[in-house]
Amino acid sequence: MAVAAGSPAPHAPGTSGASITPVRAAVTEGKGAPFVFENLELDTALRPDEVLVKVVATGVCQTDIHVRDQALPVPLPAVLGHEGAGVVERVGDGVTSVAPGDRVVMSYQACGHCRPCRSGNPAYCAVSFPANFGGARLDGSNALRRTPEAGGGEIHGHFFGQSSFATHALATERNVVKVDDGIPLELLAPLGCGLQTGAGAVLNSLRIPAGASVVVIGTGTVGLAAVMAAKATGAAPVIAVDIVPERLALAAELGATHTVNAKDEDTAARIAEITGGGADYVLEITARPEMLTLAVDALAPLGTAALIGGAPAGARAEVDMNALLGGRTVRGIAQGDSVPQLFIPQLIELYKAGRFPFDRLITPYGFDEINEAVEDTRTGAVIKPVLRIGDPDVS
Ligand SMILES: [Zn+2]
Numbered sequence: 001m002a003v004a005a006g007s008p009a010p011h012a013p014g015t016s017g018a019s020i021t022p023v024r025a026a027v028t029e030g031k032g033a034p035f036v037f038e039n040l041e042l043d044t045a046l047r048p049d050e051v052l053v054k055v056v057a058t059g060v061c062q063t064d065i066h067v068r069d070q071a072l073p074v075p076l077p078a079v080l081g082h083e084g085a086g087v088v089e090r091v092g093d094g095v096t097s098v099a100p101g102d103r104v105v106m107s108y109q110a111c112g113h114c115r116p117c118r119s120g121n122p123a124y125c126a127v128s129f130p131a132n133f134g135g136a137r138l139d140g141s142n143a144l145r146r147t148p149e150a151g152g153g154e155i156h157g158h159f160f161g162q163s164s165f166a167t168h169a170l171a172t173e174r175n176v177v178k179v180d181d182g183i184p185l186e187l188l189a190p191l192g193c194g195l196q197t198g199a200g201a202v203l204n205s206l207r208i209p210a211g212a213s214v215v216v217i218g219t220g221t222v223g224l225a226a227v228m229a230a231k232a233t234g235a236a237p238v239i240a241v242d243i244v245p246e247r248l249a250l251a252a253e254l255g256a257t258h259t260v261n262a263k264d265e266d267t268a269a270r271i272a273e274i275t276g277g278g279a280d281y282v283l284e285i286t287a288r289p290e291m292l293t294l295a296v297d298a299l300a301p302l303g304t305a306a307l308i309g310g311a312p313a314g315a316r317a318e319v320d321m322n323a324l325l326g327g328r329t330v331r332g333i334a335q336g337d338s339v340p341q342l343f344i345p346q347l348i349e350l351y352k353a354g355r356f357p358f359d360r361l362i363t364p365y366g367f368d369e370i371n372e373a374v375e376d377t378r379t380g381a382v383i384k385p386v387l388r389i390g391d392p393d394v395s
Pocket residue numbers: 110111112113114115116117122124125126127
């Protein structure tokens with residue numbers, strides 16, 4: 001609900017209207033600290049490209065946990081959350097692709113005008129880090145703060161252009177995707193990061209053909225999305241590697257033709273045995289340096305190892321230099337090369353056709369259960385927690 005102006009906040013040039021929206025948010029106060037709920041103020045005097053979204057549901061992603069634990073240097077205190085979905089409440093003067101009342105999934109942020117953005121590769125935006133992890137808009141301004149009664153201090157917002165661990169999110173036209181009415185938003189929310197990352201690696205980045213051999217190391221949300229996409233595209237064999245038996249069993253149900261428990265088995269030997277000497281594609285999602293080394297070692301000539309998981313800042317891995325001379329490629333992939341407004345509707349169509357059953361990965365939690373959801377992800381008890389934050393029918 002938008003509250004009329006009267007705010008002491010100055011208005012930036014080019015804003016449309018002036019208002020403060022009270023939000024309830026799960027705040028990350030310090031390194032490794034549990035999420036705490038606070039009532040905050042969101043300055044919703046919208047810039048021309050901004051979209052105010054009433055949040056209905058938000059997925060919890062490993063990146064939120066990495067940031068909470070400061071493996072990535074996001075300024076704190078902050079409101080995290082970057083797999084939000086909800087209903088558009090208001091739009092800035094320049095927004096044409098969505099309107100109030102539209103149901104949207106929010107995705108990652110990009111500047112929209114650098115060379116990668118202009119060439120259709122917003123996942124590799126030249127200012128991707130500040131745009132997603134800077135805790136502010138790219139011009140340094142920040143719409144989120146504590147209430148005057150709570151001292152009015154700064155809380156970093158704009159995480160992935162949304163900060164959706166909150167009842168309202170301030171997104172932009174660039175990172176919202178309009179979705180139709182048929183599927184609950186609490187299912188669609190994780191499409192904006194984890195699901196598009198895994199599926200996009202297979203379908204967009206690598207364009208894995210039918211019959212290619214694929215290894216997926218790490219079967220959380222991203223890995224299982226990759227397994228489903230590999231099956232959908234006709235790849236075989238599809239080999240899932242993990243150390244959690246329940247996850248490997250789910251991978252087999254979702255399309256893995258073989259599973260390898262890296263704790264009990266010699267992973268490299270098993271991959272060589274199953275593929276007859278090496279894999280065409282290895283997707284490395286655990287972000288552990290020794291697993292990237294293994295991924296390259298497991299490749300057939302001309303094969304590609306793709307690094308998809310986010311490693312701690314400064315992480316390095318060893319790669320067999322002579323292996324690369326066999327025509328092998330190592331590449332990194334961000335967000336599955338997804339242009340969200342194009343790719344998320346494609347994933348929804350695959351889901352409707354029964355070929356991308358990502359609902360199998362999702363466990364719903366109440367918003368106030370966020371700390372339990374994080375703990376259950378960390379222990380592997382659930383794959384993809386989604387927080388129920390608001391009712392789509394109540395504005
Ligand atoms: Zn850019």
